[in-house]
Structures are given as structure tokens and as C-alpha cells.
Amino acid sequence: MTDPTRPEFPGSQGSEPPVPDLWGSESTTGNPASSANASASAASGWERGVLEKLVFATIKEQRAARRWRNFTRLAWLLVIITLAVILFSKESSTASKSTPHTAVVDIKGEIAAGNEASAEFVVAAMRSAFEDTGAQAVVLLINSPGGSPVQAGIINDEIVRLKAKHKKPLYAVVEETCASAAYYIAAAADEIYVDKASIVGSIGVLMDGFGFTGTMEKLGVERRLLTAGENKGFLDPFSPQTEQQRQYAKQMLDQIHQQFITVVKTGRGDRLKETPETFSGLFWTGETAVAMGLADQMGSLDYVAREVVKAEEVVDYTRRDNVAERLVKRFGAAMGAGAAKSLQSSALQLR
Incomplete structure (x- = not known):
């Protein structure tokens, strides 16, 4: 027996009325504000990805520059050692x-x-x-x-x-x-x-x-x-x-x-x-x-x-x-x- 005060829905057969999906596509299309929020969220994710790539590229470039500086310092050190060895070998070769x-x-x-x-x-x-x-x-x-x-x-x-x-x-x-x-x-x-x-x-x-x-x-x-x-x-x-x-x-x-x-x-x-x-x-x-x-x-x-x-x-x-x-x-x-x-x-x- 049905309650005359409650509206009937086709196919409900006395069950509770369906609860609308507030996060679904129907809700999104029906709500312009929600669509704008989703677009803003997507744009924010794209910007974050670009920023991450830029940060990683900067870090990689700094590491390469640091390695090159270390290599240059090592090369100069080797040159100084080489010159010292040459001078020492020349002096020692003159020993009587x-x-x-x-x-x-x-x-x-x-x-x-x-x-x-x-x-x-x-x-x-x-x-x-x-x-x-x-x-x-x-x-x-x-x-x-x-x-x-x-x-x-x-x-x-x-x-x-x-x-x-x-x-x-x-x-x-x-x-x-x-x-x-x-x-x-x-x-x-x-x-x-x-x-x-x-x-x-x-x-x-x-x-x-x-x-x-x-x-x-x-x-x-x-x-x-x-x-x-x-x-x-x-x-x-x-x-x-x-x-x-x-x-x-x-x-x-x-x-x-x-x-x-x-x-x-x-x-x-x-x-x-x-x-x-x-x-x-x-x-x-x-x-x-x-x-x-x-x-x-x-x-x-x-x-x-x-x-x-x-x-x-x-x-x-x-x-x-x-x-x-x-x-x-x-x-x-x-x-x-x-x-x-x-x-x-x-x-x-x-x-």
C-alpha cells in the first residue's frame, strides 16, 4: 500500500527515490561553476608539470656546471704537478x-x-x-x-x-x-x-x-x-x-x-x-x-x-x-x- 502523500517514480515500486550524483558528468554539465573548477584544476596540474621540468633541468644544469668546475680545477692541478715533475727530473738528471x-x-x-x-x-x-x-x-x-x-x-x-x-x-x-x-x-x-x-x-x-x-x-x-x-x-x-x-x-x-x-x-x-x-x-x-x-x-x-x-x-x-x-x-x-x-x-x- 502506497502513501498518497509521496510522489511515485516510474519503476520505483515503492523504493526510495534515486539520489543525484553531485560529482558526475550530469552534475558537471548542469553546473557551470563546477566545470570552471575542473578546468582550473587541469590548468594548475599542467603548470605544475612544467615547473617541475624546469626545476629538474635547472638542477641538472647546475650539476653539470659543478662537475665542469671540478674537472677544470683538477686539470690545472695536474698541470702544476706535471711542471713540478719536469723541473725535478731535470734537476735530478744533472747530478754527477x-x-x-x-x-x-x-x-x-x-x-x-x-x-x-x-x-x-x-x-x-x-x-x-x-x-x-x-x-x-x-x-x-x-x-x-x-x-x-x-x-x-x-x-x-x-x-x-x-x-x-x-x-x-x-x-x-x-x-x-x-x-x-x-x-x-x-x-x-x-x-x-x-x-x-x-x-x-x-x-x-x-x-x-x-x-x-x-x-x-x-x-x-x-x-x-x-x-x-x-x-x-x-x-x-x-x-x-x-x-x-x-x-x-x-x-x-x-x-x-x-x-x-x-x-x-x-x-x-x-x-x-x-x-x-x-x-x-x-x-x-x-x-x-x-x-x-x-x-x-x-x-x-x-x-x-x-x-x-x-x-x-x-x-x-x-x-x-x-x-x-x-x-x-x-x-x-x-x-x-x-x-x-x-x-x-x-x-x-x-x-
Whole structure:
């Protein structure tokens, strides 16, 4: 039985009237204020997300900047330590070896400015060896195919000067190779010792390069080189070389070759058994070199120290770039390395 005072709803069958969903979609669509609140809430969430991203990006950037500052400080610390090590190593290397010994200076690799076999390094090492009161003699341990005639000439002249000043003998001991500029240096030694299979000689001068004029013509490439002086660009590989320029270069090479020959004849003296091939640029084995008077006899470093110098203890005076110096040089000269190589490509070589 129904209550006549209560309104009836279809399908209610006496049940309670449905309670409206105040948070549902119907309520939202029916209420503009609720819709505005929802939109504001969504906008607030989007702004909060953006702010969070900005904050995280700022923190990440600050961490990166802090790491970079730490790295920079560490790098400067390493540079300071490196310089201290270099100075310490140079000071300790000058300490005198008072006991009798054989002083050794290595000449290995290409003889060129900037290399370990440069005049700067070799001369500095020889001076230290000659000045040491404990050094009974100096031995140049050579394994080099040659290099710059200028660098070799500086070393040769210094050998002559140091021998006369300190009255100490200097011997050259050849390992695998003693050719061209390396032999230019060895010629100033009192005696030259070789292995029977060593390569000795190559008394000559060369200037090498390439010419690309024919290739450029085939490719239709025009070389535009401006010079002040008609012969200024005659070593340019992309410009033709005249006969006059070729003769001039040949004359210059002959002059340097004659300087080389004079040094060898002065150094070897009557021991040299000159033949038409001696100064032709050929090279020979150590055994043949002894027979030709280019070397004196067979012998190793230990043999010379023990049997010739009579001081078996061997002390190395070679001036070398340590790891720290190499890093500093690479760091300082990396930008100019390509330019330096291009300028050296046409340099005269005794090899």
C-alpha cells in the first residue's frame, strides 16, 4: 500500500527515490561553476608539470656546471704537478755520477728539430756526459736512417768542440742503421763500431716532392698562385718547374753534398778507402763498411764499455721527452701540427 502523500517514480515500486550524483558528468554539465573548477584544476596540474621540468633541468644544469668546475680545477692541478715533475727530473738528471763509467747518448729515429734525435736534445746530453768527471768516455748509440743536414751539422760541430775541450774520447756504436745524417754525426767519432749486418753509408742529399700539373690539366683545375719574385713558388707541387729552377736546386744539393763529403773525409782521415761509390749515396753492411774504412771494427755497446773504455758500468745521459712533456707539447701545439708538417714536406734530407 502506497502513501498518497509521496510522489511515485516510474519503476520505483515503492523504493526510495534515486539520489543525484553531485560529482558526475550530469552534475558537471548542469553546473557551470563546477566545470570552471575542473578546468582550473587541469590548468594548475599542467603548470605544475612544467615547473617541475624546469626545476629538474635547472638542477641538472647546475650539476653539470659543478662537475665542469671540478674537472677544470683538477686539470690545472695536474698541470702544476706535471711542471713540478719536469723541473725535478731535470734537476735530478744533472747530478754527477762520480764513479767511473761509460756515458751513453742515444740517437734513434729521424734526426729532425722537435724529435728526440734533434740537435737540441743530443747536444744537451753530450754536454752533460762530457762535463761529468766520472764519465771515462762518451758513446753515441746510433740507430737512425738520417734526417736534417742542419741538425746533423750542429751535432757534428759540437762533438769536435767537446772532444777538444774535455779531452775525452767519443765512440759511435751502430745498431741496425747509421745512414745519411746519422753517418754525418758518426764521422766525428774517434772510432765507429758496427754489427756485421748493420746498414752504413748513404752519403748523399735529396730533395723530394710531387708534381701535379698534368693531373690538374686533365681535371680542368687552374692553379692560382701569386708570388713576388719569379722563383718564389718553384717548390710548389701544383706549378710547373723550369729547367733553370731545376738546375738551381741541383746546384744547392751538390753544395750540401760536398759539405757532407768534407765532414766524412775529415773525420775518417787515412782510414777511409775511397772508391767511386763511396759518396754516391749507396749503403753497405757493417762488414763491408769496415773493409771500406767507413767503420773501424765490429763491436756492441757492452764490448766498447768493457774492452775499449775499460768502464763496464753504463750510464744513460740521453735527453728524452717524458710523458708529462709530451702531453704539454701536444696540448700546446695541436692546432699548428698540420701547418708544421706541410712546411717540412720540402725540407732537405740526408737519407
